[in-house]
Amino acid sequence: MTTSFVGSSIQRREDDRLLRGEGTFVDDIAMDNTLHAAFVRSEAAHALITGIDVTRALEIDGVVAVLTYDDLAGTPLAAPLRVSQPHPAIRHARTPYPLARDEVHHVGQPIAMVVARDRYIAEDAAAVVHVDYQHLPVAVDLVGAARGEDGPAHSDMDGNVYASLSEHVGDVDAVLAKAEHVFEYDLRYERAAGTPLEGRGLLATFDELGGRMRLWDSTQAPMMVCHGLAPLLGLEPEQIEVISPDVGGGFGTKAFQLYPEEALVPWAARWLGAPLKWIEDRKEAFVGSNQLRSQVTHVKVAVDGEGHLLALDVRYLHDNGAFCQFGILVPSVTASELSGQYRIPNLRFSFDAVYTNTTQCSPYRGSGQPYATFVVERMMDWVARDLGIDRAEIRRRNFIPPQGMPYDTGLSFPHGNRSVYDSGQYPAQFETLLEAIGYDGFAAEKAAAAAEGRRIGLGLTCYVDVGGTGPYESTKVTVLPDGSVSVVAATSDTGQGHETMYSQLVADQLGVPMERVRVTTGDSRRTQYGFGTWGSRTAAVGGSSAVQAAATVATKAKAIAARLLEVDAGDLELADGAVRVKGAAHVAVPLTELVIPARFGRTSGGESSPGLTAASYWSPSAMIFSSGAHGVVVEIDPETYDLNILRYVIAHDCGKVINPMLVRGQVLGGFAHGIADAFYERRHYDNAGQLLNQNLMGYLVPFASEIPQVEVRHMESSSPVSIHGVKGAGEAGSVPVPTAIASAIEDALGFPIDAMPQSPLTLFELAQRHGR
Amino acid sequence: MRVSPGEQVTVKLSVNGIVHDVAVESRWLLSDVLRHQLGLTGTHVGCENGACGCCTVIVSGQPARACLLFAIQLEGAEIETVESLAAPDGELHPLQESFRRHHGLQCGFCTPGQLMNAKPLYRQAPEMPDCELRSALSGMICRCTGYQGIVDAVRDAARIEDEREDAK
Numbered sequence: 022m023t024t025s026f027v028g029s030s031i032q033r034r035e036d037d038r039l040l041r042g043e044g045t046f047v048d049d050i051a052m053d054n055t056l057h058a059a060f061v062r063s064e065a066a067h068a069l070i071t072g073i074d075v076t077r078a079l080e081i082d083g084v085v086a087v088l089t090y091d092d093l094a095g096t097p098l099a100a101p102l103r104v105s106q107p108h109p110a111i112r113h114a115r116t117p118y119p120l121a122r123d124e125v126h127h128v129g130q131p132i133a134m135v136v137a138r139d140r141y142i143a144e145d146a147a148a149v150v151h152v153d154y155q156h157l158p159v160a161v162d163l164v165g166a167a168r169g170e171d172g173p174a175h176s177d178m179d180g181n182v183y184a185s186l187s188e189h190v191g192d193v194d195a196v197l198a199k200a201e202h203v204f205e206y207d208l209r210y211e212r213a214a215g216t217p218l219e220g221r222g223l224l225a226t227f228d229e230l231g232g233r234m235r236l237w238d239s240t241q242a243p244m245m246v247c248h249g250l251a252p253l254l255g256l257e258p259e260q261i262e263v264i265s266p267d268v269g270g271g272f273g274t275k276a277f278q279l280y281p282e283e284a285l286v287p288w289a290a291r292w293l294g295a296p297l298k299w300i301e302d303r304k305e306a307f308v309g310s311n312q313l314r315s316q317v318t319h320v321k322v323a324v325d326g327e328g329h330l331l332a333l334d335v336r337y338l339h340d341n342g343a344f345c346q347f348g349i350l351v352p353s354v355t356a357s358e359l360s361g362q363y364r365i366p367n368l369r370f371s372f373d374a375v376y377t378n379t380t381q382c383s384p385y386r387g388s389g390q391p392y393a394t395f396v397v398e399r400m401m402d403w404v405a406r407d408l409g410i411d412r413a414e415i416r417r418r419n420f421i422p423p424q425g426m427p428y429d430t431g432l433s434f435p436h437g438n439r440s441v442y443d444s445g446q447y448p449a450q451f452e453t454l455l456e457a458i459g460y461d462g463f464a465a466e467k468a469a470a471a472a473e474g475r476r477i478g479l480g481l482t483c484y485v486d487v488g489g490t491g492p493y494e495s496t497k498v499t500v501l502p503d504g505s506v507s508v509v510a511a512t513s514d515t516g517q518g519h520e521t522m523y524s525q526l527v528a529d530q531l532g533v534p535m536e537r538v539r540v541t542t543g544d545s546r547r548t549q550y551g552f553g554t555w556g557s558r559t560a561a562v563g564g565s566s567a568v569q570a571a572a573t574v575a576t577k578a579k580a581i582a583a584r585l586l587e588v589d590a591g592d593l594e595l596a597d598g599a600v601r602v603k604g605a606a607h608v609a610v611p612l613t614e615l616v617i618p619a620r621f622g623r624t625s626g627g628e629s630s631p632g633l634t635a636a637s638y639w640s641p642s643a644m645i646f647s648s649g650a651h652g653v654v655v656e657i658d659p660e661t662y663d664l665n666i667l668r669y670v671i672a673h674d675c676g677k678v679i680n681p682m683l684v685r686g687q688v689l690g691g692f693a694h695g696i697a698d699a700f701y702e703r704r705h706y707d708n709a710g711q712l713l714n715q716n717l718m719g720y721l722v723p724f725a726s727e728i729p730q731v732e733v734r735h736m737e738s739s740s741p742v743s744i745h746g747v748k749g750a751g752e753a754g755s756v757p758v759p760t761a762i763a764s765a766i767e768d769a770l771g772f773p774i775d776a777m778p779q780s781p782l783t784l785f786e787l788a789q790r791h792g793r
Numbered sequence: 794m795r796v797s798p799g800e801q802v803t804v805k806l807s808v809n810g811i812v813h814d815v816a817v818e819s820r821w822l823l824s825d826v827l828r829h830q831l832g833l834t835g836t837h838v839g840c841e842n843g844a845c846g847c848c849t850v851i852v853s854g855q856p857a858r859a860c861l862l863f864a865i866q867l868e869g870a871e872i873e874t875v876e877s878l879a880a881p882d883g884e885l886h887p888l889q890e891s892f893r894r895h896h897g898l899q900c901g902f903c904t905p906g907q908l909m910n911a912k913p914l915y916r917q918a919p920e921m922p923d924c925e926l927r928s929a930l931s932g933m934i935c936r937c938t939g940y941q942g943i944v945d946a947v948r949d950a951a952r953i954e955d956e957r958e959d960a961k
Contacts, residue, residue: 032893039901040889042835042875046902049834082799141820218839218847218936219902269837269902270936303840516900516937686896686938693939717844717934724931725940730923754939 026525026535027745030682033521034535035514044267047222047239048300055224056085058286058299059143061133061150062308063125066161066378066710067174068154070123073133078146083138086293087150088285090120097253098288102279105249106348106435113183115175115376116344119281124157126174126343127380128710129308131281136289136297159710160377163317163340167375174343174376183341184349184374188356190431191367196332200323204407206400207319209776210392210759212340212704213697214312215385216722217515219269220301221310223282225290235262236287239269240543241276242553244511247545249279250287258549261287265543271515272694273384274310276555277347282309307715312704313351313385315340316392320400323367328408328415332367335359335396339374339389342381349374350435351382354487355389357440360430361397362447362483362648363419368431378710384555386694387756390486395760395777398482402764403773412481412764413455420447427643427741436491438644443748444738445648445674451483453734454672458652467768470656477667478769480653484757488675488749489561489645489742493638495551496563498527498570500578500633504598504613506531506538508571511551512563513543517751518683522560523567525679526745530571531578532595533612550638557647557749560679565744566639573635581618582610645740647748649673651761657769662784664700664766666729674736676748685733688754693728695758701727703778796865804868808833809877817864824848824859827874835875835905839934846933849906850874856910875905878912887954888915888946894953897946899937907933907943915950 038044075087093099101116121132133150137143160172160181169180197203222239234254240246243263251258268275282299290297301310318337324330339352349372356370405415421428423446432440459466463479470477497509508523524538541547543554552558575595582600583590586608594603601609612633619633654667671688678684701721705713714720739746763774766784772791776783796802801816808831815830822841827833827850839847841860848859851873878886885893888908898904910933911918918926926944935943 033896035901036893036898037885039898039904040885040892040908041879042833042905044835044901046834046837048828048838051829051832141818216936217900217902218845218934219837219900220839267902268900269839270900272936303842303845516902518899682896686899686942689939689941690899690937691939716842717840718842722845722934722936724934725927725944726924726931728927728940730941731939 026528027679029680031521031525031535031680033518034524035518035520046219046267046269047224047237050224050237052226052296055296055298056136056138056293057140057143058297059135059140059147060131060282060305061135061147061152063121063128063130063132065125065154065156066128067157067159068125069157070121070125070132070152071155072153074151075133077149078135081142081146083142084135084146085138086136087146088120088134088289089132090118090122093120097255098284102281102284102346103249104346104348105278106350108184108348110186111184111345111348113178114345115183116346117281119284124176127378128712129380134285134289136293161379161706161708161710163315163338163375163377166377167338167373172378174378181376182373183345183376185372186349186353187369187371188433189369193332193334193367193369196367197321197323197334200331201326202324202408203321204404205319205321206403207775208396208399209317210314210395211778212312212315213385213702214310214704215272215274217270217272217274220303220306221275221280221282222300223286224296224298225287226296227291233260233262234287234291237264237266238283239275240265240278241271241513241515241555242278243513243543243545244549244551245278245553246283247549250284253284254288254291261545263545265513268513268515271554272386273388273555275515276553277311277383303717304715307720308380308712311383312342312380313382316355318396320396322400322404324404324408328404328410328418330363330365330419333359333365335370337372339372340377340382341374342377342379344381345374346381347383351384351389353389353435355393357432357434358390358393358485359397360432362421362485364421379706386691387752388556390752390756391698391759394482394484394757398760399763399775413460416451416483417448420451422448434644438491441643442485442646443643443740443742445646446736446738447483447648450648450672450674450736451650453736454650454652454670457670457672457732457734458654458668460652474659475656476659476769477654477656478765478767480655480761480763480765480768482757482760482764483650484648486557486647486753486756487644488557488647489641489740490556490558491562491641492552493640494562494566495548495636495638496567496570497548497634497636498567498574500574500612500616502616504537504611506533508538508540508567509547510540510542510563510567511548512554512559515554517554517559517687519559522564522679522683526564526567527571530568530575533598537598557751557753561645561740561743561747561749562639562641564679564747566637568744569639570635570637573637574633577619577633577635578612578615581615585610639744641742643742645742645748647675647750647753649753649757651757653761653765655762655765655769657766657784662781662788669729670732670734672734672736673753674738675750675753676738676740677746678735678737679747684750687750688733689731691752691754692731692758693723694755696728697723698755699759699762699778700780701778802865804865806864806867806872807870808872809874815864819863819865821864822860823862823864823867826864827859833874833876837902837905839903846910847903847906849909849933851909851912854913856913873909875908878908887957888912888950891946891950891953895942895946895949897938897942903933903935907935911947915947918948919951
């Protein structure tokens, strides 16, 4: 192989159109005679609907239809949406009807859909649909809901716990009973949300003659939407074209399916016989798009006198909002990483998943992982404190060593895998971090600052981050008649630069220039089997399938060329758009001349399928884990309790790197989400279940002025699981940040930080409580 | 002039140097008129209440949020959108080129607004301390990049422009 694009910071192929304003986001697509939808959404967190009056709405000129539950009777949309991530532990599955039937369970739940000539008119009409509510008890607080003191969130349930799961390794109780030291801690994390800048969006059109539905959907998982829609529309997946065009960020929010609107808009487009568009506005996004993060935990840990972890018992509550379409995915992900980077021979978790009358939850960048990191790493700081051992030293004593890899935590991971760490160099990574953040000199630095009346603190955290989540991902690679190469991947790009990434991988395998590779992602017209872009999985799993498909094409090309050139296939290589003899580049056949022989199967040298084409449905045989360590020095203003980040270091190992620029982009972008999660963003609900900050002025997404510069140190432990050694980088930047910030604030202020996010107000209140 | 709800009146909108006669209702936002009446879909809409900055365009020399302006107000104003940035021969504006080099965009949804917001200030950016530049760029949300690429891009654009001038 002469070319090597993998490993280079190649500039993005996506950028040119996006910089010129020539991207194609859903709302940029215009079709003649398009109708526009707006939704009437519940204003009550929990209520019975006693009446819906649409009379005034229908009187408005330009209104085409107003649909309520009754209009869906007899159709597949009259049933609750499916649980798309089922699990045997779910005892009380509750999912929404696309339009509420008789009971609403959170503010923002769709009750009626208005269709009109334009969006302005649709919103006018939605505003005059009158809904009568009979209010019911509301569950908002997670602990109160779990105890059954609040709610129930669903009037047909006695309490709010819908699923419980427990798992253990070793004998936790026996070790806790006789250990030298047992400590107990409580921790809490609050609600936030992915908040992509482009809201969700849909444009559906049904071709009656061809019997085909086409849906442009701002989604991370178009293939899942395609298969999810099929039974609702009474069509085969092959008849449903789900296209994810340019997508303005996702962060998990758009990996969910199906949202009620995702079912209603295509169904109504067919029913009305006209293209139908719905573009989520920001207020809808705040109440109608999924959220995440609220969990409450009690930890019991047994250690010996030297701080070695002997047993860990973690009990937690997980708030899933009003419904459980994604089952218990998030708390299960939390569970799978409760070993952190450490050897813990005896481990047990048990969680209750709980309904509240708030917007539904599903993964947001990191899913349950930020919480696992928070629990394990705050615990490490506190055990060190309680034993009088240095914070760095206690971690050194417990790390899983590189020679211990692969390491089986004994825990399960959702989708049937075991939580086995494939590789990593945790101790070396940590020492790199300590050196870069200046850990050894920090005590003197802190004392000098204190002498000036300044409060500074250093925070530390390690983390693992799952990358190569299965079950599989698909890519089809084809050499086209003109010698260019088509790559069709089932994943969907939401800003990561997949067109560039896939081009690099495939160009290397086939020895062609990158500009000869054309990439199609997220288009169910081209492939229907795949899962989408979430869980830091595309480069590792989608990338492996691309490499495997391209390698198969290369093998086919060599087999045919070997016959034509009358040489052994083993002596051939692909380079410069041709198959040539190694060491004799002039003995070569261009790829273009292999396309026709390949298509006539019998001359293709006994290959199993015709054509210079191959599809791969590559499955990881085990889990893939990235890892890293974060260190931060903060200063807290003694008067205002504002946070100033003085320096931040990320030591990061995501395996083999395909494009360092793109990985850095993922890490820094994730980092900003982490800072947001630590100190700025929180969805505030009042006791009545009303979201108090329903816009970007009340919900504080950080600006450039809040995000500091970061020093990133890359390490590379190639994954033995993925074909190309890649692990995944999408979430790792954000997962550990709130934990590192909590650790640093605690160091600066001298009282425990056991809840996140914090803010100047909460720190002030904590300081009062601790008499500072 | 009094305009009834639902009534359309024709205004002359100067957008990227071209004057359009556009029939608008009084409540139509500039962002909607640019996108849906004039087909200039490079201006994106992120929040419709002026908080995110995605829809930033330049109105008579100053960055302005197109979701906070009614098209009917803007007769006589000079409106510039992202579509005006590249040269007529297609060459990217130095700011656009700098965003590309410094990985100042990922999903690209906020990018047109970031570019238009930075346009009046990028010549001064090389002299600005980091905190001052970040403060000048605040009010514009980017949910993907973590801002470092954007800050680097705005700081480096003037140099790219000067290099191009020197090469001519």
